[in-house]
Structure formats: structure tokens, C-alpha cells
Amino acid sequence: MEDLFSLLRIDSQSAKGKGAEAAKFLVDYMKNKGIEAEEIRHKSVNPYVVGELNVGAAKTLLIYNHYDIQPVEPLERWETDPLTPTIKEGKVIARGVADDKGALMARLESVISLYKEGKLKVNLKFLYEGEEEIGSPYMASFLTDNAKRLKANYVLWEGAGKGPNGAPQIVLGVKGLIYVEIRTETPKDLHSMYAPVARNPVWELLNFLNELRGEDGKVKIPGFYDDVVVPPSVEGLYASKLGIDMKTVERALGYRVGDDFLVKLVRDPTCNIDGIQAGYVGEGSKTVIPSSAFVKIDFRLVPRQRAKDLLAKLREMVDRKGFKMMVLGEVEPFRTCEDSEISKALIESAKETYFVEPLVLPNSPGTGPMASVSNMLGIRQIADGVGPDNPESNIHSFNEFIYKRDYDLCKEWMTNFLRRLGSQA
Amino acid sequence: MEDLFSLLRIDSQSAKGKGAEAAKFLVDYMKNKGIEAEEIRHKSVNPYVVGELNVGAAKTLLIYNHYDIQPVEPLERWETDPLTPTIKEGKVIARGVADDKGALMARLESVISLYKEGKLKVNLKFLYEGEEEIGSPYMASFLTDNAKRLKANYVLWEGAGKGPNGAPQIVLGVKGLIYVEIRTETPKDLHSMYAPVARNPVWELLNFLNELRGEDGKVKIPGFYDDVVVPPSVEGLYASKLGIDMKTVERALGYRVGDDFLVKLVRDPTCNIDGIQAGYVGEGSKTVIPSSAFVKIDFRLVPRQRAKDLLAKLREMVDRKGFKMMVLGEVEPFRTCEDSEISKALIESAKETYFVEPLVLPNSPGTGPMASVSNMLGIRQIADGVGPDNPESNIHSFNEFIYKRDYDLCKEWMTNFLRRLGSQA
Numbered sequence: 001m002e003d004l005f006s007l008l009r010i011d012s013q014s015a016k017g018k019g020a021e022a023a024k025f026l027v028d029y030m031k032n033k034g035i036e037a038e039e040i041r042h043k044s045v046n047p048y049v050v051g052e053l054n055v056g057a058a059k060t061l062l063i064y065n066h067y068d069i070q071p072v073e074p075l076e077r078w079e080t081d082p083l084t085p086t087i088k089e090g091k092v093i094a095r096g097v098a099d100d101k102g103a104l105m106a107r108l109e110s111v112i113s114l115y116k117e118g119k120l121k122v123n124l125k126f127l128y129e130g131e132e133e134i135g136s137p138y139m140a141s142f143l144t145d146n147a148k149r150l151k152a153n154y155v156l157w158e159g160a161g162k163g164p165n166g167a168p169q170i171v172l173g174v175k176g177l178i179y180v181e182i183r184t185e186t187p188k189d190l191h192s193m194y195a196p197v198a199r200n201p202v203w204e205l206l207n208f209l210n211e212l213r214g215e216d217g218k219v220k221i222p223g224f225y226d227d228v229v230v231p232p233s234v235e236g237l238y239a240s241k242l243g244i245d246m247k248t249v250e251r252a253l254g255y256r257v258g259d260d261f262l263v264k265l266v267r268d269p270t271c272n273i274d275g276i277q278a279g280y281v282g283e284g285s286k287t288v289i290p291s292s293a294f295v296k297i298d299f300r301l302v303p304r305q306r307a308k309d310l311l312a313k314l315r316e317m318v319d320r321k322g323f324k325m326m327v328l329g330e331v332e333p334f335r336t337c338e339d340s341e342i343s344k345a346l347i348e349s350a351k352e353t354y355f356v357e358p359l360v361l362p363n364s365p366g367t368g369p370m371a372s373v374s375n376m377l378g379i380r381q382i383a384d385g386v387g388p389d390n391p392e393s394n395i396h397s398f399n400e401f402i403y404k405r406d407y408d409l410c411k412e413w414m415t416n417f418l419r420r421l422g423s424q425a
Numbered sequence: 426m427e428d429l430f431s432l433l434r435i436d437s438q439s440a441k442g443k444g445a446e447a448a449k450f451l452v453d454y455m456k457n458k459g460i461e462a463e464e465i466r467h468k469s470v471n472p473y474v475v476g477e478l479n480v481g482a483a484k485t486l487l488i489y490n491h492y493d494i495q496p497v498e499p500l501e502r503w504e505t506d507p508l509t510p511t512i513k514e515g516k517v518i519a520r521g522v523a524d525d526k527g528a529l530m531a532r533l534e535s536v537i538s539l540y541k542e543g544k545l546k547v548n549l550k551f552l553y554e555g556e557e558e559i560g561s562p563y564m565a566s567f568l569t570d571n572a573k574r575l576k577a578n579y580v581l582w583e584g585a586g587k588g589p590n591g592a593p594q595i596v597l598g599v600k601g602l603i604y605v606e607i608r609t610e611t612p613k614d615l616h617s618m619y620a621p622v623a624r625n626p627v628w629e630l631l632n633f634l635n636e637l638r639g640e641d642g643k644v645k646i647p648g649f650y651d652d653v654v655v656p657p658s659v660e661g662l663y664a665s666k667l668g669i670d671m672k673t674v675e676r677a678l679g680y681r682v683g684d685d686f687l688v689k690l691v692r693d694p695t696c697n698i699d700g701i702q703a704g705y706v707g708e709g710s711k712t713v714i715p716s717s718a719f720v721k722i723d724f725r726l727v728p729r730q731r732a733k734d735l736l737a738k739l740r741e742m743v744d745r746k747g748f749k750m751m752v753l754g755e756v757e758p759f760r761t762c763e764d765s766e767i768s769k770a771l772i773e774s775a776k777e778t779y780f781v782e783p784l785v786l787p788n789s790p791g792t793g794p795m796a797s798v799s800n801m802l803g804i805r806q807i808a809d810g811v812g813p814d815n816p817e818s819n820i821h822s823f824n825e826f827i828y829k830r831d832y833d834l835c836k837e838w839m840t841n842f843l844r845r846l847g848s849q850a
Contacts, residue, residue: 175618179710187679192723193600193790195695197686198678202698206631207640215632253623254612261622270620273627274713279700280721285604285753287723287792288699296705298617298712328710365618367712 001092001407003029004105007067008085008094012046012130014068019046019130022067026128027051033112037126042145043138046130050149053115053124060123061342061421062152062379063111065104065159066132069096070396077398091401098389098402103159104128106388106407110414121422125152132158139369143376154342154421155379157370159387162406163359164249164262165242168350168413171384172336172343173363174370175269176301178311179329182208182318183294189279192287201293202278208321209295213271219299221313227304230267231362233338237262242359248391265365270300296328302363303335332371334382335363341424342381349416350385353409358385386414426517426832428454429530432492433510433519437471437555439493444471444555447492451553452476458537462551467570468563471555475574478540478549485548486767486846487577487804488536490529490584491557494521495821502823516826523814523827528584529553531813531832535839546847550577557583564794568801579767579846580804582795584812587831588784589674589687590667593775593838596809597761597768598788599795600694601726603736604754607633607743608719614704617712626718627703633746634720637696644696644724646738652729655692656787658763662687667784673816690790695725721753727788728760757796759807760788766849767806774841775810778834783810811838 012022023039026049030037037051046068072082072095080086082095092102114120127150131137143150163169184201213219239246239259250256258264274297279290301307307330318325336343338360350358370382388402388410389395437447448464451474455462462476471493497507497520505511507520517527539545552575556562568575588594609626638644664671664684675681683689699722704715726732732755743750761768763785775783795807813827813835814820 177712179712181710190678191791192695192697192699193725193792194678194690195697195723195725196689196693196790197682199680200698202701203638203642206634206698209631210635210640213628215635217628253615253619255624257622264621265619268621270617272617272620272712272714273625273631273704274617274711275704275706275715276627276718277702277706279698281700281702281719285606285721285723286699287602287604287697289697290700293701294706296710298620298710300618300620365621366616367618 003109004102004407005085007101007105008097009083011083012068012096013071014046014131014134015071017045019068023047023049023128023130026067030108030126034115035126040146042142044131044142048130048142049126049128050146051126053111053120055115055120055123057121057123057422059154060125060152061154061156062125062127062150062377063107063156064127064129065107066100066129067104068130068133069101070099070133074398079399082400087404090404092404092407093399093401095400098161098393098400099395100132100158102389102402102407103387103410106410107386107414110411110418114415114418120418122418125150136369140372140376143373147376150377152377152379153381155373155377155382156342156386157368157382157384159389160384161387161389161393162391164391165244165359167356168354168358169361169385170343170346170350170358171361171364172338173303173334174368175363175366176305176307176333176371177329177331177367178299178301178307178314179297179327180314181294181296181326181328182323183292184321184323185292187291189291190289192289194289198289200289202290204321205278205293205295208323209273212317217270219269219271221310221317223313224269224310227306228269228302229304231335233360233362234263234267237266266361266363267302269302269305272298272300274298298329300367301333303333305333307332331367331369333363334370334374336381336383338362340381342383342421345417345420345424346383346385349413349420352416353413386410386417428534429527429832430510432526432530433522434508436508437493437521438496439471439556439559440496442470444493448472448474448555451492455533455551459540460551465571467567469556469567473555473567474551474553475571476551478536478545480540480545480548482546482548482847484579485550485577486579486581487550487552487575487802488532488581489552489554490532491525491554492529493555493558494526495524495558499823504824507825512829515829517829517832518824518826520825523586523818523825524820525557525583527814527827527832528812528835531835532811532839535836535843539840539843545843547843550575561794565797565801568798572801575802577802577804578806580798580802580807581767581811582793582807582809584814585809586812586814586818587816589816590669590784592781593779593783594786594810595768595771595775595783596786596789597763598728598759599793600788600791601730601732601758601796602754602756602792603724603726603732603739604722604752605739606719606721606751606753607748608717609746609748610717612716614716615714617714619714623714625714627715629746630703630718630720633748634698637742642695644694646735646742648738649694649735652731653694653727654729656763658785658787659688659692662691691786691788692727694727694730697723697725699723723754725792726758728758730758732757756792756794758788759795759799761806761808763787765806767808767846770842770845770849771808771810774838774845777841778838811835811842
């Protein structure tokens with residue numbers, strides 16, 4: 001694991017402008033192993049690392065990872081130095097080992113081994129980003145400008161690791177997102193004795209939110225559910241069927257949820273209030289009719305809902321009220337079908353490596369830019385898998401770790417995956 | 426106006442612990458004029474000034490005023506020094522001249538004149554408070570301890586001045602108030618991808634608020650309107666009937682309201698949101714399910730709603746949801762009938778003084794402790810009137826003023842009022 005440790009020692013906290021050293025390390029490392037590689041400075045501070053290994057195969061796989069890491073703070077909560085990778089009780093502890101340097105290096109090491117042995121039957125392209133942890137601000141523009149160069153048949157996402165049942169996890173899509181801030185105002189704060197005749201922006205906003213979502217959680221934007229596709233495979237996601245320990249889930253959420261929690265997480269689009277504020281919120285009482293109120297809302301969308309269309313419908317509702325709306329996020333959902341070549345290769349190689357049924361999620365409960373990658377590069381088969389992390393890896397938190405054994409298995413999974421993909425292609 | 430000016434020059438900003446000097450001034454002044462008076466230190470920092478003038482009449486009037494003033498800041502917005510009373514274009518400009526030193530001194534000067542002339546036909550008691558502007562924290566306890574001493578047949582409240590139609594205003598009651606903070610919590614913040622299965626305290630609170638008040642503004646606490654009494658005289662309060670200039674009202678609120686605004690202000694109980702907060706309210710977006718949400722609400726109540734009963738019903742609703750509720754205010758509404766002796770004396774003396782129909786409000790749109798004064802002292806006839814201020818007097822703001830002419834009229838009104846009350850009694 002010497003190469004992984006070298007990468008983990010490099011500070012690449014993108015939030016602090018760090019990363020250039022890691023990019024250089026990767027380019028040198030890849031070149032050294034016979035892979036074409038270069039840094040491309042786009043608009044970003046940290047360069048994109050782009051690589052290619054053409055073995056003359058019919059099909060090409062683009063491997064996406066990121067070399068930047070979350071900030072290491074709070075330092076006092078770490079049991080070891082976050083930038084000094086440490087092996088302890090079978091764990092490798094370091095910032096970034098689970099997200100995402102472990103997956104990056106495990107995959108790369110497998111590729112190099114297969115290549116050396118002459119067993120690589122699929123062409124490879126590599127895209128390593130250095131600003132994922134600060135929201136990939138220039139990714140879309142980079143992809144647009146470099147679409148030709150990154151052209152491929154498949155994309156392997158950053159690494160899904162193990163699922164809540166301990167089985168290797170394969171994720172075939174992402175949810176979409178609409179994030180908006182809605183605001184309403186009156187000319188000035190008023191003494192609350194005027195309540196019988198005054199407009200109260202908070203009540204106006206609350207009445208609107210009540211029109212937006214029912215008490216049952218159902219979203220009331222017209223046609224919201226029209227295009228929802230429920231994949232039959234969600235029926236396999238009941239916790240009892242998968243042997244998921246509900247106590248782990250209870251610990252994560254803080255309370256007990258139903259046997260169908262994973263079904264719902266994958267299947268259901270939502271409308272969530274992220275924040276709301278108006279009026280007097282200090283100690284004690286102030287009798288006031290606030291002059292403004294705002295709410296931040298996110299909608300998670302499932303395939304084949306269309307963020308763009310629903311946002312337009314939402315804007316109509318907001319406009320009718322005379323409120324103001326600011327769009328803070330718009331991501332389309334995406335799903336690759338379960339019997340695509342990349343899906344089958346991921347599933348079969350997982351079984352071969354771990355001797356268990358992998359946990360296959362038709363889409364993540366979370367959001368990512370798969371749809372825009374798909375559109376910009378013209379690639380339909382995008383999936384996530386082949387990572388060394390587990391649900392308790394403390395991603396984005398202190399004492400981030402992976403099990404050493406999972407790193408070795410991840411390399412094996414990658415080898416098996418590439419072999420299967422090459423034989424299918 | 427020399428005596429008023431002396432009082433205005435004394436700094437009695439109770440929020441800054443000032444007031445003792447004004448109390449001493451008043452006691453000396455009253456004694457000097459033959460009125461029994463003394464300072465009583467209760468739990469308060471500023472003493473209560475209590476006085477008595479017994480002329481052997483059958484009935485007794487208790488006159489309530491306060492000698493403390495609001496803070497003078499922001500000083501840079503004043504055109505004159507707030508503690509140096511200044512006469513300019515027919516105005517007397519000084520902090521406290523409208524709220525409440527003007528009414529206090531005008532009334533006292535009238536009393537002294539009548540007394541000197543031997544024309545006082547009603548016994549008088551005086552209660553001057555020094556902490557009204559900081560919420561009268563010890564008033565209830567003071568009244569309880571001094572109930573016997575303050576016993577009277579009538580109470581004249583601090584001074585209602587002129588109404589929105591320019592006529593002298595008489596206010597025969599106050600609204601009640603319930604002020605609560607309601608809060609709900611979950612164990613921790615969660616990533617919003619958990620929205621399909623997670624509890625969101627904001628939605629829970631919003632659904633509750635929706636149960637509490639309809640979109641039409643009607644309060645849905647069971648039995649909320651059962652005890653509401655609508656006095657027939659509110660039918661006289663349409664702005665067009667009273668000749669109220671709606672542009673003045675529009676300036677005050679910031680937008681146009683209906684001809685019935687004063688009817689509603691007097692008649693309707695309300696449920697107002699004073700403040701609400703939950704989750705992420707900073708710049709940009711954060712996808713989070715907040716772990717707590719709270720709202721501050723005030724209910725304004727009209728006679729004969731009972732704050733105590735409605736609060737109990739509200740608590741039942743809150744308890745059923747498992748939310749927490751903190752009570753921050755509880756004031757019962759109060760109303761003296763229009764044909765009581767004090768009401769008639771106020772109305773007739775206003776006509777006699779101003780040659781116009783006074784504006785008689787069955788109750789103020791605002792709240793005050795009339796009900797507890799009534800209960801503690803066993804007095805049913807409490808009313809407000811006889812003040813020198815007008816709707817644009819800048820009470821609690823900079824450049825506070827009264828018209829000099831209104832001060833003289835206020836004294837005349839007081840004289841006429843006392844004469845009428847004495848002849849009725």
C-alpha cells in the first residue's frame with residue numbers, strides 16, 4: 001500500500017486551495033507505469049488529471065475519481081494525524097482514505113497489474129478531479145470543453161463501497177435535485193396589534209408551503225408524480241430481505257424506521273425544508289408582524305422526473321403568489337438499467353470477489369451530476385461500485401478509515417470487473 | 426407649562442435605571458400643592474409614587490400614569506435635545522412629552538386648579554409608576570400588596586390622546602394576549618437524502634400551525650370564538666363614517682387596507698406568528714433535515730374570551746403532538762361598558778371640550794393589564810382618555826412631540842371630566 005500511503009500524505013484540502021501536489025504525484029505515477037497522463041488547468045485552481053490507456057480494445061471505460069479531500073478539522077477529535085496514514089487493528093486511518101483516494105489507488109493498481117500481465121481487454125480513460133469536495137464548480141464546463149477527449153462507452157463513478165447490509169454496493173443512478181429559496185415581503189415590521197388587518201408574510205409563506213406538500217408528504221406540484229418510474233427491483237430492498245441490522249440504521253438516524261426504509265430512500269421523490277426564518281427569534285417575546293419570511297427547500301427527484309419542467313411549474317406557483325424565488329440547485333436524475341453491460345459486469349464481478357449477492361440500488365438516495373456527464377459525453381452506461389469504504393468509514397468526519405482487507409478486496413473486485421467488462425465488450 | 430418642562434428635563438429612562446429623581450420631583454410637587462404623596466419602594470428600582478386627595482366625596486377616581494420614559498436613542502435623529510423641551514411651530518418636543526409626562530402633568534394641573542377653587546367633587550388617588558417602559562415587572566405584586574390603599578370606584582388609564590380621525594379618543598378596554606413559544610425536536614440534523622423516511626420538525630410544526638389557523642385567518646382552537654362579544658358600537662367604526670384619512674393609515678401600515686380596518690382592529694381576535702426559525706438560514710444552499718424548529722406566536726383576545734381557558738386548550742393540542750410549549754405572556758381582555766359613569770363622563774366632557782364626537786373604542790387593538798388591575802383592586806370601571814398626544818406624536822421614536830394647544834385642551838378636558846364625574850357620583 002506504499003503508493004496509497006504516499007498519496008494520503010499529500011495535503012489536498014481543496015477548501016484551502018491545496019491539491020496541485022497530489023495532481024503532480026498522480027501524473028508522475030501514471031506516466032511511470034506506462035499510462036499517458038497530463039494535468040489540465042481549466043478555470044479551476046486544482047488541475048484536472050486526465051489519462052488514457054489504449055489497448056486497442058473495442059470499448060472504452062472512463063474511470064472517475066477525485067484526489068481532493070475534505071478539511072481535516074476538528075483536529076483534536078482525530079486519534080491519529082489525519083495526514084499520516086496509520087494502520088491500527090486492521091484499519092487504515094487517514095483523511096481521504098475512504099473518500100476518495102482509496103478507491104482511486106486500488107483501481108489504478110489493479111489496472112496496472114492487468115496491463116502488465118497483458119490481460120486488459122478494455123481501453124481506459126481516467127478523469128481525476130481536484131475540486132469535488134467544494135462542489136465541482138467547473139466540472140460541467142470542463143466536460144463540455146473536453147467531451148471528445150473523454151469519449152467512452154462506460155463511466156465508473158467514484159466508488160460505492162459496502163452497503164448497509166455489509167455486501168458490496170452497486171449504484172446504478174442518482175436522484176435529481178431542485179434547491180430553491182422562496183421569499184415574501186411587506187414594506188415594514190408592524191406591531192402585532194395590527195394582525196386583524198395586516199398581511200403576515202409568515203402565514204402567507206406557510207399557506208403556500210401547505211399547497212406545495214400534503215401532510216402525507218406528497219408533493220402537490222401539478223404532475224409531480226407523472227413521470228416517476230419505479231424499478232421492480234426495489235421490491236428486493238426490504239431490510240429483512242437483505243439482512244440489514246435495523247439497529248445500525250436507528251443509530252444513524254436517531255430513531256427507528258420501518259423495514260421498507262431502503263425501498264423508500266430509493267423510490268420516493270421528496271420535498272424537504274432545509275431552513276426557514278422570519279421575525280423575532282431571540283430570547284423572550286416581541287409582539288411583531290414580521291416584514292419578511294424565507295424558506296429553503298430541496299426536492300429530490302427520481303428518474304424520469306425532469307428537474308427543468310418541475311422547476312418551471314414550481315415557478316408558476318410561486319409567481320401566482322407574488323413571491324420571489326432564487327434557484328440554488330438544479331440536477332437531473334439519472335439511472336442506468338440493470339442489464340446494461342457495465343451493470344452486469346459490476347454485479348457478476350462483485351459475486352465472484354465477495355461470494356455474496358451485491359446490494360444493487362437502482363439509484364442512490366443522494367444526488368450527483370451523472371445526468372450531465374451522460375449528456376455531455378454522450379454515455380448512457382454510468383454506474384458506481386468498486387470502492388473500499390463501508391457505511392461507518394466516517395466520510396467527511398474525523399477518524400476516517402477503511403479496513404485494510406477491504407482495500408485488497410477492492411483491488412480484486414476491480415480486476416474481476418475489468419476482466420468481465422472486457423469479455424462482454 | 427413650567428412644571429411640565431421641569432419634569433421633562435429630568436432623565437427617567439427606566440431601561441437605564443433612571444427615575445428616582447422624577448419620583449422625588451413629583452412627590453415634592455404634589456405635597457407643595459396640598460396633595461398627600463409618598464414614594465413607595467417595592468421590589469422595583471424606581472419607586473411607585475402614590476398620592477391621595479380626599480375631598481369627602483362619595484366616589485373616588487384613581488389616576489394612573491407613568492413617569493419613566495423610553496431610551497432617547499438614536500440621538501442623531503433628534504432635531505432637538507430630547508431632554509431639553511423645546512417649543513417650535515406650536516409643538517412641544519421632548520422625550521416623554523406624549524408618553525406619558527404630558528398627560529400626567531396636564532391632569533395634575535387641572536386637579537390642582539379645581540381643588541384650589543373648591544370645585545373638586547370626587548376624591549382622587551394617584552398612582553405613578555416608574556417602570557412601565559420596561560414592562561411593569563412588579564406592578565401586579567405592588568397592586569396586590571397595596572390593594573386597600575388604592576381602592577377606588579374608577580380608574581383613569583394613562584391617556585389615549587387623539588384618534589386616527591383627529592377626534593379625542595376614549596378607549597374602554599384592552600385586548601388580552603397569549604404569547605407562546607412552541608418547539609419540536611429530533612435527535613440530530615440529517616442529510617436531506619433521508620427525507621423519504623426521516624421526520625422533519627419543520628414540516629411537523631407547519632402542519633400543526635395549519636391545524637391552529639385556517640387560510641382565512643380563523644383560529645381553530647376548539648371553542649375559540651364561543652365567548653367573543655361584539656359590541657354593537659363597532660358598526661360606527663367604519664373609516665368613511667369617521668372621516669378617517671385612509672392615506673394616513675396606508676402610510677402607517679405600508680399598504681392600503683379596507684374601510685372596515687378599525688372595526689376589525691377592535692373586534693377580531695387573532696393568531697399572529699411573531700417569529701419562526703429552523704435549519705440552515707445562511708447564504709446559499711445546505712441540504713439538511715433540521716433537528717429542531719420553533720415558532721413564537723401571539724394571540725390577541727377580545728372580551729369575553731378567557732386567556733386561561735384558551736391556553737389550556739392550546740396546551741392540549743401541543744401536547745398531543747409531543748411538542749414543547751413555553752408561555753411568555755398571558756393577559757386577560759377587559760372592557761368597561763359604554764354607559765358606565767366613567768364612560769359617560771369621558772364622552773360628555775370630550776364633546777364639551779372639543780365640540781366634536783369623540784372616537785370611542787370599546788377596546789384598544791392592543792393589550793394592557795386592565796383586567797388584573799380590575800381584579801386586584803375590585804374596580805369595574807376602567808377607561809382611557811384625557812391625553813395630549815396625537816397619532817403622529819412619535820411615541821417610542823425620535824422627535825416625540827405634542828401640540829402645545831393639545832396640552833391646554835387636555836387640561837380643559839380633565840377639568841370637564843372631573844366636574845362631570847363628580848356630579849354623576
